[in-house]
Amino acid sequence: MTNDPTTLPAHGDPVLRVENLVKDFPIQAGFFRRQVGLVQAVSGVSLEIHEHETLGVVGESGCGKTTLGRTILRLLDATSGSVTYKGESVTGASNSRMRELRRHMQIVFQDPFASLNPRMPVREIIAEPLRIHGESRAAASARANELIDAVGLLSDYGNRYPHEFSGGQRQRIGIARALALQPTLIILDEPVSALDVSVQAQVVNLLEDLQNEFKLSYMFIAHDLSVVRHISDRVAVMYLGKVVEVADRDSIYDRPSHPYTQSLLSAVPVADPHAERNRRRIVLEGDLPSPAAVPSGCRFRTRCPIATERCSVEEPEIRLMAEGHEVACHFPLSPGESLIEVAAARGR
Amino acid sequence: MTEPVISFDDLSVSFPTDDGMVRAVRNVSFDVEPGEVMAVVGESGSGKSVTALAAMRLHPGSAEITGEIRFGGRDLLGIGEKEMRRVRGNGIAMIFQDPMTALNPVMKVGAQIAEMVLIHDDVSKKEAWTRAADLLESVGVPEPGRRVKQYPHEFSGGMRQRAMIAMAIANGPDLLIADEPTTALDVTIQAQVLEVMKTAQEATGAAILLITHDLGVVAGIADRVVVMYGGRVFESGSADQVFYRSQNPYTRGLMSSIPRLDAPKGERLIPIPGTPPNVLNPPSGCAFGPRCTFASDSCHESHAELMSVGFDGTHRSRCHKLAELPDLFAAAETR
Amino acid sequence: MPNTAIDLHQLEAEGLSIKPKSFGRQTWERFRRHRLAMIAFVILVLLISSFWIVPILSPYGVREINIQDAAQGVSWKHPFGTDPLGRDLMTRTMEGAQVSIYIAAVVALISTAIGTFLGALAGYFGKWVDALVNQMINLILVVPALVVLLVVGIKFGGSVNQVAFLVALISWITIARIVRGLFFQLKEADFVQAARAAGAGPGRIIFRHILPNAMGPVLVQITLVSGAAIILESTLSFLGLGVTPPDTSLGTLIAESKGFIDVTPSRVLIPGSILTLLVLCLNFLGDGLRDALDPATRKTRQ
Numbered sequence: 002m003t004n005d006p007t008t009l010p011a012h013g014d015p016v017l018r019v020e021n022l023v024k025d026f027p028i029q030a031g032f033f034r035r036q037v038g039l040v041q042a043v044s045g046v047s048l049e050i051h052e053h054e055t056l057g058v059v060g061e062s063g064c065g066k067t068t069l070g071r072t073i074l075r076l077l078d079a080t081s082g083s084v085t086y087k088g089e090s091v092t093g094a095s096n097s098r099m100r101e102l103r104r105h106m107q108i109v110f111q112d113p114f115a116s117l118n119p120r121m122p123v124r125e126i127i128a129e130p131l132r133i134h135g136e137s138r139a140a141a142s143a144r145a146n147e148l149i150d151a152v153g154l155l156s157d158y159g160n161r162y163p164h165e166f167s168g169g170q171r172q173r174i175g176i177a178r179a180l181a182l183q184p185t186l187i188i189l190d191e192p193v194s195a196l197d198v199s200v201q202a203q204v205v206n207l208l209e210d211l212q213n214e215f216k217l218s219y220m221f222i223a224h225d226l227s228v229v230r231h232i233s234d235r236v237a238v239m240y241l242g243k244v245v246e247v248a249d250r251d252s253i254y255d256r257p258s259h260p261y262t263q264s265l266l267s268a269v270p271v272a273d274p275h276a277e278r279n280r281r282r283i284v285l286e287g288d289l290p291s292p293a294a295v296p297s298g299c300r301f302r303t304r305c306p307i308a309t310e311r312c313s314v315e316e317p318e319i320r321l322m323a324e325g326h327e328v329a330c331h332f333p334l335s336p337g338e339s340l341i342e343v344a345a346a347r348g349r
Numbered sequence: 350m351t352e353p354v355i356s357f358d359d360l361s362v363s364f365p366t367d368d369g370m371v372r373a374v375r376n377v378s379f380d381v382e383p384g385e386v387m388a389v390v391g392e393s394g395s396g397k398s399v400t401a402l403a404a405m406r407l408h409p410g411s412a413e414i415t416g417e418i419r420f421g422g423r424d425l426l427g428i429g430e431k432e433m434r435r436v437r438g439n440g441i442a443m444i445f446q447d448p449m450t451a452l453n454p455v456m457k458v459g460a461q462i463a464e465m466v467l468i469h470d471d472v473s474k475k476e477a478w479t480r481a482a483d484l485l486e487s488v489g490v491p492e493p494g495r496r497v498k499q500y501p502h503e504f505s506g507g508m509r510q511r512a513m514i515a516m517a518i519a520n521g522p523d524l525l526i527a528d529e530p531t532t533a534l535d536v537t538i539q540a541q542v543l544e545v546m547k548t549a550q551e552a553t554g555a556a557i558l559l560i561t562h563d564l565g566v567v568a569g570i571a572d573r574v575v576v577m578y579g580g581r582v583f584e585s586g587s588a589d590q591v592f593y594r595s596q597n598p599y600t601r602g603l604m605s606s607i608p609r610l611d612a613p614k615g616e617r618l619i620p621i622p623g624t625p626p627n628v629l630n631p632p633s634g635c636a637f638g639p640r641c642t643f644a645s646d647s648c649h650e651s652h653a654e655l656m657s658v659g660f661d662g663t664h665r666s667r668c669h670k671l672a673e674l675p676d677l678f679a680a681a682e683t684r
Numbered sequence: 685m686p687n688t689a690i691d692l693h694q695l696e697a698e699g700l701s702i703k704p705k706s707f708g709r710q711t712w713e714r715f716r717r718h719r720l721a722m723i724a725f726v727i728l729v730l731l732i733s734s735f736w737i738v739p740i741l742s743p744y745g746v747r748e749i750n751i752q753d754a755a756q757g758v759s760w761k762h763p764f765g766t767d768p769l770g771r772d773l774m775t776r777t778m779e780g781a782q783v784s785i786y787i788a789a790v791v792a793l794i795s796t797a798i799g800t801f802l803g804a805l806a807g808y809f810g811k812w813v814d815a816l817v818n819q820m821i822n823l824i825l826v827v828p829a830l831v832v833l834l835v836v837g838i839k840f841g842g843s844v845n846q847v848a849f850l851v852a853l854i855s856w857i858t859i860a861r862i863v864r865g866l867f868f869q870l871k872e873a874d875f876v877q878a879a880r881a882a883g884a885g886p887g888r889i890i891f892r893h894i895l896p897n898a899m900g901p902v903l904v905q906i907t908l909v910s911g912a913a914i915i916l917e918s919t920l921s922f923l924g925l926g927v928t929p930p931d932t933s934l935g936t937l938i939a940e941s942k943g944f945i946d947v948t949p950s951r952v953l954i955p956g957s958i959l960t961l962l963v964l965c966l967n968f969l970g971d972g973l974r975d976a977l978d979p980a981t982r983k984t985r986q
Contacts, residue, residue, distance in 0.1 A: 061535035076877050103883040116874035120707055120896040129892075130882035162707055167624040178878065197392040198562055199640075202606035202620035209617075224536065231608035231618065250614070268540040269610050270565025274588045276611060277569040284544055285537045288505040304537075367714060 014088050015049040016186050016218045017073070017106075022046045022082035024065075024072045028293065040293045042068040044242040045082070047319075050186065055212065055219040057233030057250070059226055059265070063292050065242040066222045067111075070188040073220075074108055075099060086186070104134060107179035111191035113171035117163040123149070123174055124159030130181040148177040151214075153207060169200035173207065180211065186218045194225060205232060226269050230254050235325075238262045241292060241300040244319060248326035256336040258328045261301045263340040283340055299331065306344035307332055353380035353419075354524050354556045355404060355441070360416035362399050364409045371628045373399040375580040376416070378655075381524065386550070386557045388571035388588075390564065394628045396580035401526050401560045405443055406433050420524070439469045442517035442555075444546075446529040448509035452501040458485075458512050459497025465519040484515040487552065488545050507538035511545055518549050525550070528560045543570060564607060568592060576600050579626045579636025582655055586664035596658045596666040596674055599637045635669065643670055643677050711900075714976040721972020724965040731962065735781045744772035746779045747930065757948045764954050767940065777955050780932040784914050784962070787848040787933065791913035792906050794852035799859025800895075800902065806860070807867025808890060817864065821857045833916070834925055844933075847926045851916050855909045862905050866898040873897075900977035907970035911963040918959055934959045 023045055028038035043065040050056045058066045071077045073084050075091060084091040086102055094102055107130075110116035117126055127148050128141035136144070146156040152173040163171055172192060179187050189208065193201040205228060212219060223229050229236060230250060237247040238259065246259040257263045264283040271277055285304045290296055299317050302308035311331055319329040334340060362374040374396040381387045391397040402408045404418050406425060418425040421440055425433065437443075445451035453461060462481035466472065472480070478497065485493035488511040501509055510530065517525055527546065531539040547570065550557055561567060567574060567588070574591040576584040576599065584597040595601050602621040623640035626632055632639050638648040653669045670677065716722060739746060750770035757765050764773035806817035833850055870876060876893050884893075914934070920926030921935025922942075929936065934955045941951035 061537065071877070074881055076880055100883040103881060106881075108878065108881045110874040110878065112874060116878055118875040118879075118893055118897070121892075122706075129879065129884075133879075133883050133888065164707070164710070167627075169624055175878070178882075182882065197625055198564070199392055199603055199606055199621040200624060202608070202618035203622070205608070206618055206620055226536070227608045227610045230610060230614070231612075254610075265536060266610070268536045270539075270543075270563065270569045271610050272564035272568045272592070272604065272607060273609070273611065274568045274571075274592050277565075282540055284540050288507050288538065289535065367717065 015051045016054075016087060017048075017050040017220070018083075018085045019046060019048045019069075019073060020083045020085075022069070022072060022084065023080045024068050024077060025080045038293055041242050041295065042292060043072060044295075046239075046242075046244050048237055048244065048247070050218050050220055052185075052218060053212070053216050054235065055221055055233045057229035057236040058220060058222045058239060059224065059229050059236060060239035061224060061265075061289060063241070063289055064239040065292070066239050067190055069239070070108065070190050070220060070222050074103075074106055074188060076108075100134075104182045105184050106186045106188070107182065107184040108188045108190060109172070109175050109179050109192045112195055113168045113175060114195075116175050117171055119163055122160050122162055123166075126163070126174060127159075127177045127181055130178060134182060144181065145177070148180055149174075151180070151211070152177045153203075167200070168196045169203060172196060172204050176204075176207065176211070180215070183215070184217070186220070188220045188222065190222045191224070192221075193228060194223060201228070208232065226266060238265065241290065241295055243300060243329065244327075245301065245330070246326075246328045247319075248323075252323070252326045256326075258322055258326065258333040258335070259301075259330050260305050260307055260332075260334065260340050263334065264304075267340075281339075281341055299329075306340060307347060351383055354383050355558070356380045356417075356419040357400065357404070358417040358419065360400065360403060360414070360418060362396075362403055362408055362412050362414050364412040366629070369629050372631070373580055373628065374403065377577070377580075377582055378416075379575050379582060379585055381556050381558055382573075383523070383556055384550075384554050385572040386559060386570050387573050387575065388559045388561060388567040389575045389577060390561060390567055391577035392562055392625045394579070394625050395577040397560045397577050398528055400577070401443075401528050401558060404524075404526060404558070405437060405441060406430075407443075435469070438465055438522070439520045440522055441524045441526060442520070442522040444510075444513050444517050444525060444527040444530045446532050448506070448513045448533075449501065451513060452509060454501055456500070457497065458499055458501060458504065462497070462512070462516050462519055465516050469520045480519070481515075484519055485512065487518075488512075488515045488549060489541070490515070505538075506534055507541055510534065510538075510542050514542075514545055514549055518553050518555070521553050522555050524558060525555045526558045526560070529562070530559070531566060532561070532563070539566075546570070564603065576603075579631055580628075581636060581652070581667065582665075583637070583668075584664075584666045585655075590659075590664040594664070596664070596671065597668055598641050598643050598670075598674070598677075601678065602640075602642075642681070643674075645669075711976045715972050718972040718975055720968050721975075724968035724972070727961065728965040728969065731781075731958070731965070732785055735778045735785060738778045739775050739782075742772065742775045742778075744775050746775050747771065755944075755948070758950050765948055765950055767951070773937075773951065773954070776932055777934075777937060777958065780934050780937045780955065781958055781962075783844055783927060783931060783933040784917060784935070784959070787844060787851065787917045787927075788910040788913045790845070790848035791852045791855050791917075792910045794849065795856035795859050795909055796902065796906055798852070799856040800863050802856070803860035803863025804867050804890060804895070804898075807864040808871055808886065808894070810868075814864070817860065821860060824854060824857050830919070833920060834923070838925060844927055844931055847917055847920060848913075851913050851920075854916075855913055858909060859902060859905050862901055863898060866901060867894055870894045870897055900973070904970045904974045904977065907966045907973065911966035911970075914959065914963055914966075 022043055024043040026040045026042055027036040028040060029036055046069055048056065058069065060066050068077065072079050079092050086105060091102055124142060124145045128145040131141035131144055146159060149156045149159055154170060154173055193204050196204060209232065211217060221229060221232055233250050235247065235249050236253040237244050238261065240261050246253065246262045253262060254266065257266055264285050267283040287304050290303055296303050298314050299312040302312040317329045317331045319327050322328050322333055334343060358378050360374055360377045363370055363372045377400055389397045389400060399408060403414060404425065408414065414426060420436065425436065459478055459481045462484055463477035466477040466480050482493040482497050485496055490496050490508060490511050504512060531542055534542060543566065546557065559571060571588050573587050574585065575582055576591065576597065578599050584591060584595060584600045591600060595604065605619045606621050608618055621640055626636050634649040635652045638644045641648065648669050653667050655665050655667045656671055658664045658666050658671065668674065748771060752770065753762065753766050754770040755766060755768045756762055762772050762774065764777055766773055802817045806814040836850055871894060876889055879889055879893050917926055917933060918935030918938065921933050922939045924939065927933040927936050937955040938952055944951050
């Protein structure tokens with residue numbers, strides 16, 4: 002893909018704009034529930050999702066990607082910052098306005114066993130969002146049948162209860178429910194990571210088909226970099242509550258600029274023995290710091306092979322490296338530069 | 350030819366559940382050679398974990414088990430519990446998926462490793478603790494002297510898994526069984542732990558029986574691979590044979606359904622239709638039959654035998670259409 | 685769609701059973717396999733129906749006095765014997781048991797209503813609502829229940845309904861605690877989050893999503909609360925502070941006969957055994973329900 006401006010996402014108002022979003026969780030202890038600490042799960046995230054676009058959000062556990070998704074949908078209340086949907090404020094919406102906005106933004110959860118009410122038959126589960134928004138029972142039911150069909154299940158299954166279905170089938174049901182209100186944006190929170198390997202591809206393909214059919218925008222949250230690469234147009238890499246790099250898919254995967262992105266990519270095992278034998282892997286030292294005690298300066302510096310004194314003092318701002326490619330690093334790697342070599346040249 | 354470290358011979362494991370009998374493992378046979386990494390790959394319900402647990406005799410107590418598991422010249426299924434305890438840890442050691450539940454939360458990590466040493470070795474307590482610290486160091490835990498005195502909750506996920514590996518190699522076992530050792534870990538930590546397992550193996554010369562669903566992990570570490578589905582071995586051979594010259598529709602389907610970091614972008618995935626079989630109500634005939642694009646009537650009637658493919662007998666596959674497969678694969682490719 | 689061969693193949697490929705099963709039906713099937721609970725259930729049904737049927741079939745009235753038959757032991761004429769006024773004890777025991785069952789039912793009803801309501805409020809809204817309900821529960825927990833009942837019993841005891849109400853006043857806390865915990869846990873469940881994301885309000889979330897999923901454990905608790913209520917009522921009545929004559933309950937029957945334990949032990953043993961059997965059956969029923977409803981033991985896959 003070239004950097005031809007026509008292939009870049011359309012300008013104008015994005016479907017979703019997230020600005021400086023912060024979500025803190027107080028840590029309480031003791032008899033009086035005194036606040037003894039703060040976990041900053043999301044700390045100042047800014048993102049945009051455009052029409053008919055998939056933004057992949059990747060990161061390891063504790064990076065805040067799931068909290069980000071839920072805060073955008075106001076399933077959690079943001080501490081500060083703003084979320085706007087097509088120019089309208091979500092964070093500032095009144096309850097009745099929020100109800101209306103929910104028509105446009107939906108979510109699919111990771112765990113297909115926890116995300117469906119075990120006491121409701123499948124057709125009712127899918128019809129529920131429509132009933133909430135005032136559809137008649139008959140119309141909602143008819144629409145649910147269409148949706149069951151649209152996600153590749155037999156409409157006969159409508160009377161069955163969730164426990165009868167396998168993980169992949171349940172995930173299809175969850176997707177049908179998310180589609181019921183004809184939203185423009187769906188937040189997919191690790192939608193395939195709980196599924197059997199042989200079933201993941203079915204769901205990925207289904208999501209792609211539905212996106213084309215209904216012109217959907219996706220925020221695809223995942224830890225699996227291969228799946229994200231497959232499905233995303235643009236990708237944001239998160240580390241400890243911050244976006245460290247965001248760019249179009251090709252730039253992220255072919256020219257990763259942040260040391261964390263490079264190490265993450267090099268750690269992903271590839272199902273090819275020859276390739277694996279010849280790979281040079283960057284094995285990061287140490288563990289993920291706890292989100293309750295983030296390092297000063299750059300949050301990645303404790304594990305970064307090229308961190309300097311400056312990194313521990315000054316927090317890097319996210320800045321534009323190339324058209325549509327933003328990085329938060331004092332020493333971003335230029336295209337073709339390898340972290341291993343840079344680290345070696347610096348004598349580490 | 351050398352003696353295998355462990356041989357599974359016609360192993361079958363069934364256990365009763367509230368909803369009926371589950372035949373989790375069906376007539377599984379394979380060997381693990383000394384010093385090699387053998388990976389058992391499969392999805393949920395494939396029987397891979399039950400096979401591994403049976404080797405440690407840690408399968409559910411109500412299980413009915415037939416066949417043989419030969420280790421060190423005897424059948425592990427035929428020996429007494431006392432003798433089996435000596436095998437565990439000393440001969441065969443296990444690394445579990447979730448180190449948080451596998452480590453005792455109220456015991457110091459050092460004490461747990463030292464205990465392993467003491468059970469099987471007649472050394473002083475002090476000596477055992479020193480060994481514990483050495484072991485932690487050998488698996489890359491920094492400041493082992495301080496770390497031995499900590500409790501598991503003070504360790505991060507990756508560090509806990511390292512402590513598990515340290516416990517496992519404490520008595521220089523001949524075989525390490527690792528049940529999804531990296532599944533619960535983040536990618537960057539996963540890379541560290543795999544590295545440690547490789548180093549530990551080189552240091553002790555133990556063979557590894559790796560149970561996993563992750564083909565990427567298998568490609569990185571395994572010498573040989575057994576692919577299981579519906580409780581049966583579907584294919585076995587060297588990593589190269591299974592990855593590059595697979596003679597099984599299920600293995601092929603699995604390979605082409607996973608998105609890969611090095612695949613051309615924008616290519617559509619080719620999924621396997623359907624769902625892994627319900628263990629309580631498995632299909633008649635070939636377990637993969639209902640999902641197989643090549644299946645015909647015979648596939649729904651009976652299951653095929655595991656047959657040798659190629660000339661040296663190292664590559665085996667189970668499929669009714671073994672003879673036609675090269676043509677079928679070629680035809681599917683051009684479609 | 686007809687059940688053609690192709691359909692069967694597809695069901696098989698997707699690992700589905702041929703016949704759909706609802707949650708309730710599946711639970712019943714599991715319960716049926718719990719032998720002890722099934723036996724308890726059958727005994728309970730027989731026992732309770734006999735409490736109502738026997739007095740109808742009995743030739744003796746409940747308060748019918750027959751001085752010539754006074755204070756007899758077990759006989760063909762009077763299978764449970766008679767009391768010093770010659771009243772047939774079988775009829776009287778059955779009537780007493782009716783009262784015990786009635787009290788258990790009223791207690792179950794009231795404490796479920798109060799407990800579920802307050803527990804749900806506390807669990808769903810948290811914060812100060814939770815703190816308030818918690819303090820109420822703690823208050824009742826720290827005050828020795830029996831002592832309070834004794835004191836209040838002296839003042840208000842007597843009528844069957846009053847006793848039931850008193851026992852319910854204590855019994856609701858166990859239900860409230862269970863419901864509170866379930867609501868706390870279920871309100872974070874993904875399916876509840878999904879309903880919120882679709883715009884559902886508190887009413888729908890509570891009544892359509894959380895309550896139906898909380899009812900299983902509550903049902904188990906109700907069986908235990910009923911058993912406990914029967915015992916508590918008997919204790920009160922035995923001490924003369926519960927149901928008082930002319931009304932009878934199992935507790936008053938035992939109290940009346942405590943002086944005769946050497947002469948006609950059957951007078952104590954029979955109502956005592958019925959009491960024990962009732963409570964035991966209720967507990968086994970609860971066990972069976974718990975096993976049948978507990979999602980942790982529900983293994984349809986893997």
